[in-house]
Amino acid sequence: MRIPILLFWAIIALSANDTVHKFAKSEDCKACHSSIYDEFYGSMHANSTPQKDPIHNAVWRDHPQNKKAERYGCGKCHTPGADDLDKMLTKGKKALPDQQNETHQAGISCAYCHRIESIELHSTPSNTNIIAKEEKKYFATLKEHVDSPYHAIETEGNAHMQNGNVCIGCHSHKRNKWGLNVCSTNIDNEMDGTNCVSCHMPKVDGSVSEFKDTKVHAFHGFAGSHSNSEMLEKYVDLLVQKSDKDFTVTIDNHTTHALLLHPLRLAVLKVSVTRDGKTIQLKDEEFARVIGKDGKPAMPWVADTTLKDTMIQANEKRDVKYDYVIEKGDSVEVILGYYLVNPQVIKSLKLQDEKIATDFHEFKKQLFTF
Ligand code: HEC
Ligand code: HEC
Ligand code: HEC
Ligand code: HEC
Ligand code: HEC
Structure with a gap:
């Protein structure tokens, strides 16, 4: 299907201006969620930036936006917690991935993912994550949990954390300006009782937090083609x-x-x-x-x-x-x-x-x- 050119740019304009939010650092979670933190630290979500992922870097190096030293449009999914994400996603602005900027190098951080409230669906170029306003309230799925002294736990409206919809803001599809779907999971998210979370975040040994001894937790190393x-x-x-x-x-x-x-x-x-x-x-x-x-x-x-x-x-x-x-x-x-x-x-x-x-x-x- 061809998208009329005017409509195409209208969709880009609508979805390109993600707002900037402030996120707690993933290191802050380490003291209380050590198993989860250690797994996450080695995952591609923690290493999604040009400075940490040589394969991503090699493709970004040749990208026209980089050659013209403009803006890092990839940031929408690769550095979504960037403090200059709005500039990264706006034509004509300058914002490149920076080794010294912690909000860039955090990759897809713990707090970012746990604050995804809903997903806005766009056929072009990709979906958009809507982030909850409150800084330290995280979406959670466990039926029983103790209180956390560091953050609030949101147990309402969190089905997306369990059925895998939380992943499709970035993983569903990515269309380039010619309308080609470059990379797509292309699926009805839930099939035969499995979904992104049940396959890629299976339950493994080790406690959810240091505060309560639970036997298992959801694997945060995100099993995939790089590891596990x-x-x-x-x-x-x-x-x-x-x-x-x-x-x-x-x-x-x-x-x-x-x-x-x-x-x-x-x-x-x-x-x-x-x-x-x-x-x-x-x-x-x-x-x-x-x-x-x-x-x-x-x-x-x-x-x-x-x-x-x-x-x-x-x-x-x-x-x-x-x-x-x-x-x-x-x-x-x-x-x-x-x-x-x-x-x-x-x-x-x-x-x-x-x-x-x-x-x-x-x-x-x-x-x-x-
Ligand atoms: C809509 C979200 C999204 C945007 C925007 C995006 N990516 Fe990605 N990218 C992903 C996802 C999700 C993966 C993981 C896909 C997989 O492993 O199959 C990925 C993986 C990659 C990989 C493979 C990395 C590896 O280690 O094997 C490269 C290379 C890459 N992206 C380059 C880019 C570049 C360059 C840009 C910007 C011009 C960009 N991406 C923009 C979502 C995105
Ligand atoms: C001071 C300790 C502490 C810190 C720091 C902390 N947490 Fe927690 N967190 C807890 C406790 C305690 C629980 C409840 C665990 C339980 O009941 O087993 C919890 C639960 C959670 C849950 C919900 C689990 C569920 O489904 O009920 C999420 C999500 C979460 N934390 C994310 C984070 C993130 C992200 C960070 C870092 C930005 C973080 N936590 C930092 C103590 C902490
Ligand atoms: C903010 C965007 C974003 C969200 C949300 C997101 N991912 Fe990713 N994911 C990425 C990007 C970008 C990469 C590729 C990073 C790279 O290779 O540089 C990736 C890579 C992966 C990989 C490949 C790992 C490997 O070893 O190659 C898996 C598996 C994965 N994600 C699963 C998930 C699951 C499951 C969820 C939902 C719980 C999720 N992702 C949510 C952006 C996201
Ligand atoms: C790519 C998205 C993503 C990232 C990044 C992420 N989480 Fe999660 N997390 C999830 C999802 C989805 C679940 C729900 C798993 C389930 O229900 O099986 C979850 C579950 C949890 C739980 C409850 C444990 C359990 O067994 O269900 C805690 C606590 C937690 N995460 C903390 C963290 C911390 C701390 C980090 C960073 C070190 C982090 N998360 C990074 C998506 C993410
Ligand atoms: C039935 C289990 C299952 C389900 C459901 C599932 N995956 Fe996968 N996934 C796999 C397998 C198997 C592989 C291939 C082996 C590998 O990459 O290590 C894979 C590979 C991947 C990769 C790496 C692909 C690459 O080219 O590097 C990503 C990213 C990914 N899955 C994301 C997702 C997302 C997002 C969802 C939900 C929309 C999902 N998966 C649903 C089993 C599953």
Whole structure:
């Protein structure tokens, strides 16, 4: 669908002026919520800035807004607690991400997320989070809790904290000025009783606070493609079936969104067969969503179309056939993994020395014997 150009700018103007709010520092939470703080500290939410995330930095470095030293529009989601967020989101203003500014380096802080009151839906460019006015009152989901000496706890109107709607202000979709949806979770949030929170913030051992001994708390490391992906392994099944002429590997994705979401990613299926102590590596199968313009891959702000999409989709069962006859006694090793940055663009993004970008991450590995 094409959006008429006037309407397009009207929508931008409506959603571009997020107000600035003051947020408590995440370090303030550490003394009373130490397990949650430690998990959060290592998560991509705490490290979402160009100074802390080399992959984000590499893309931002080439962005026209950075080249012209203008404003950091990415701040809407990557530094939403910035004390100059209004400038970051207003055309013609100057506001760049600053290493020395604590409100920038806080990333997506504890207090920011716990003050999201509701989500304003916009098809272009993205949704907007509405932040509660009161500085130290946090939305909470536990049915029973003791009082906190540091902050008030808001237990009314908080369904969004549990059903995952709290995440869709930033994660639902992001359309560029050509109307292309660059990165999208593209789902009905709740399906089969799972949602963003139940899958990415499962209950793990350790107390909610130092004040009351609860056995478990919601995991705040946000399991994902950078870290703790083993917590998500159970949502994808691997299967090998042989016939007389060949065999098939099935990837059964029980996830309510595509296996990987960001267009930089490349997923790879690696399969090898071992017979009489000798291992043969078969051809790798690759899955990616490639965006571009004029038939060639392009950066997210240039691309106006999806050139190719072989990524495993939400709830998809994908069969991959191998022209190879399995014999009794053979064992087949199947590895499903990914590169955070497609090796084809590593050099152009100058990321060849960043391990996190160049490593192959094993997501799930399974051995099948016949
Ligand atoms: C509407 C919210 C939103 C805006 C605006 C936004 N991003 Fe993001 N960005 C996200 C989310 C959510 C993710 C995580 C997606 C994922 O992992 O699949 C992300 C991830 C990324 C990543 C991958 C980082 C990594 O470590 O692998 C890059 C690169 C990136 N964004 C660049 C940018 C740039 C550059 C801008 C500004 C020009 C920007 N983003 C603006 C929401 C946004
Ligand atoms: C002085 C101690 C203290 C500090 C500092 C503190 N909290 Fe708390 N917080 C508590 C206590 C106590 C509870 C209730 C825990 C319970 O009942 O198990 C609580 C509960 C919460 C809850 C609600 C849990 C629920 O569902 O009922 C949230 C959310 C929360 N804190 C967020 C934060 C954030 C964000 C910060 C930092 C900006 C912070 N807290 C700093 C003591 C503190
Ligand atoms: C204020 C915007 C914002 C909100 C709200 C938000 N996220 Fe994110 N999230 C991001 C951005 C930006 C990134 C990418 C950071 C980067 O890689 O630099 C991200 C990354 C992630 C990742 C990827 C982690 C990894 O290892 O790659 C997961 C998983 C995630 N978020 C889950 C959630 C969940 C679940 C919620 C709701 C409880 C949520 N997010 C709410 C902005 C947000
Ligand atoms: C990206 C959003 C996001 C960020 C950032 C975040 N939280 Fe949470 N937090 C949630 C959600 C959603 C829940 C509800 C989980 C549930 O109901 O299972 C939650 C639950 C909690 C609880 C209740 C514990 C429980 O087991 O339900 C506390 C306490 C808390 N958060 C404190 C913090 C602190 C402290 C930080 C920073 C160190 C933080 N949160 C950062 C989204 C966030
Ligand atoms: C049924 C469980 C499930 C649900 C529901 C779910 N996810 Fe995921 N998510 C996964 C799995 C599995 C992966 C892929 C493995 C990985 O990245 O480690 C993933 C990956 C991600 C990533 C990283 C993608 C990338 O390209 O780096 C983000 C961001 C994310 N999910 C956010 C969300 C958000 C936001 C929601 C809710 C709108 C959500 N997820 C709902 C299971 C789930």
